Every structure is written in C-alpha cells, then in structure tokens.
Amino acid sequence: MASLKAVPLMAFLTAVMFLGEVRGYSKLYDNMDEYGGVQFLAFSFVTFLLFTDMCIYWIHRWLHHPLIYPLHKPHHLWKLPTPFASHAFHPLDGFAQSLPYHIYPYLFPLHKGMYLLLFVFVNLWSVGIHDNDYRLPGFLQPIINGAAHHTDHHLKFNYNYGQYFTLWDRLGGSYLHPSGYSxxxxxxxxxxxxxxxxxxxxxxxxxxxxxxxx
CATH class of the missing domain: 1.20.5 (Single alpha-helices involved in coiled-coils or other helix-helix interfaces)
Incomplete structure (x- = not known):
C-alpha cells in the first residue's frame, strides 16, 4: 500500500525531469557515432554507475540526519525489506534519491538507448537489494552493495548507505560487513x-x- 501511494507522485516528478531531458535541455543524443560509438557507451555505463552511486550515498546519508529523517522513516518501517519496500518511500524521499539518475544526462553526454537501459537497470537493482537474496560470488561480496548489505542497513540504520558499491561506505566510515555473510x-x-x-x-x-x- 505504501508503494502504491508513493509511486504516482514520484512518477509525476520523474516525468517532469524526462520532459526536460527529451526537449533538448540535456545532453542526451541519438547517433552513436557522435561520441565514439560502442566504446563511449561502455564508458557511459561505468561513469553513470560511479556518479549516481556517489550522489545517492550522500543523499541517503543526509536523509538519516535527525532533522530530515522523518521524511525517510517510512521506508525503515520494514526492518526486513521486501521487493515491495523498494518503492515504499515518502514521495519526496524517493524522488530525492532518484535525482542523480536525471542529473547525469544534464551534465554528461548519454545515448538515449543507454539511458533507457540504465533506468530499467536501476529500478531492478532497487528491487534486488530489497529481496533478501544474499547470493553473490565471494570475490564480489566486499565490493558490491547487495541485499545482505542493505538488509543490515534496514536493521541498523547508520551503515551501508551505498547503492551499488561499498566504496563510499568505506570512505565515509559507514561500512558494516553484512551479518548475512557471517x-x-x-x-x-x-x-x-x-x-x-x-x-x-x-x-x-x-x-x-x-x-x-x-
């Protein structure tokens, strides 16, 4: 029910951002050869993940500040998250954490097809880190911020704010080795x-x- 209430407003705000992007105010482009073909697509994929991971980490951590936390608290009602909890936000909270996805194409060139692919990917990723399936190859567990990391975030609040990687949690002193791996x-x-x-x-x-x- 929380997701159903939040999604319409989040979708409206997202549509406004999309409108500006496709109306020519962003750096989205159609022709792959314009920026170096497939190699630049791969570069865009990597830099999009790195840029949005950094931004979401700090936005998410800011949302845990005592003055702002009431906005984020509804999402933490799920101590053990489920896939439905992945979109169970206060609409302004959910939109704030999605802003980096829209800021990137305003700052950096990005192919429209790649942008669509990435938008689907980040939504599936959000569902995945809330599904309590901890399976990851052992060598990726210290690097990837997966469901095990995010479950502990829901339980212990002040750890594992990252979206895809553990890099910024390690740099910011908020990394916690997942209890699910121990x-x-x-x-x-x-x-x-x-x-x-x-x-x-x-x-x-x-x-x-x-x-x-x-």
Missing part, C-alpha cells in the same frame, strides 16, 4: 529459533509419551 543475519536467527522450537516440541512429545507408557 551466519548471524536475521534469517539465520529465525532458522535457529525455529529449530530450537521444533527440538523442544519433539522432546516434550517424547516426555509426554514416556509418562503415558509409565
């Missing part, structure tokens, strides 16, 4: 709790059975 995450704790309950139920059952046989 076997102490919330899902592991739930499993252990259920195992203890089931073990207790079995032992109680045996105890009752032994009493009846006596």
């Amino acid at each position: 076997g102490t995450g919330p899902h592991e704790q739930v499993k252990q709790h259920l195992a203890r309950q089931n073990g207790g139920a079995k032992s109680n059952g045996n105890g009752v059975a032994s009493k009846k046989s006596d």
Whole structure:
C-alpha cells in the first residue's frame, strides 16, 4: 500500500525531469557515432554507475540526519525489506534519491538507448537489494552493495548507505560487513529459533509419551 501511494507522485516528478531531458535541455543524443560509438557507451555505463552511486550515498546519508529523517522513516518501517519496500518511500524521499539518475544526462553526454537501459537497470537493482537474496560470488561480496548489505542497513540504520558499491561506505566510515555473510543475519536467527522450537516440541512429545507408557 505504501508503494502504491508513493509511486504516482514520484512518477509525476520523474516525468517532469524526462520532459526536460527529451526537449533538448540535456545532453542526451541519438547517433552513436557522435561520441565514439560502442566504446563511449561502455564508458557511459561505468561513469553513470560511479556518479549516481556517489550522489545517492550522500543523499541517503543526509536523509538519516535527525532533522530530515522523518521524511525517510517510512521506508525503515520494514526492518526486513521486501521487493515491495523498494518503492515504499515518502514521495519526496524517493524522488530525492532518484535525482542523480536525471542529473547525469544534464551534465554528461548519454545515448538515449543507454539511458533507457540504465533506468530499467536501476529500478531492478532497487528491487534486488530489497529481496533478501544474499547470493553473490565471494570475490564480489566486499565490493558490491547487495541485499545482505542493505538488509543490515534496514536493521541498523547508520551503515551501508551505498547503492551499488561499498566504496563510499568505506570512505565515509559507514561500512558494516553484512551479518548475512557471517551466519548471524536475521534469517539465520529465525532458522535457529525455529529449530530450537521444533527440538523442544519433539522432546516434550517424547516426555509426554514416556509418562503415558509409565
């Protein structure tokens, strides 16, 4: 329900930004050869991720300032996030964190097709870091800010603000090694709790059975 309430206003504000971009106020372009073809597309992909990751880190961290946090607090009602929580923001909060995606093509050349691809990608990424699926190749776990990192952000608030990478959390002193990678995450704790309950139920059952046989 929170997502359904937030999306219409966020979509309207996003459409306003898109309108300015396609009306010629941005540096979006159509012809791939204009800026060096495929090589520049690859360069744009990398720099877009690096630029937006840096900006979102600082916007997100600013949203945790005590004076601003009430705007961001609705998103943290989900201590264990779900894919639906990925868009469950106060509309101004959600739009503020999406601003870097729109600022980039106003500052730097970006192919329109690549921009569309990146816009789809960042939305899928946002869903992915809220889905509690921690699977990542071991060598990427210290680099990529995945679902395990973001789950701990929801639980502990002042850590792992990053969007794609752990770079800015490390530089900003807010990096926390995910509990999900250490076997102490919330899902592991739930499993252990259920195992203890089931073990207790079995032992109680045996105890009752032994009493009846006596």
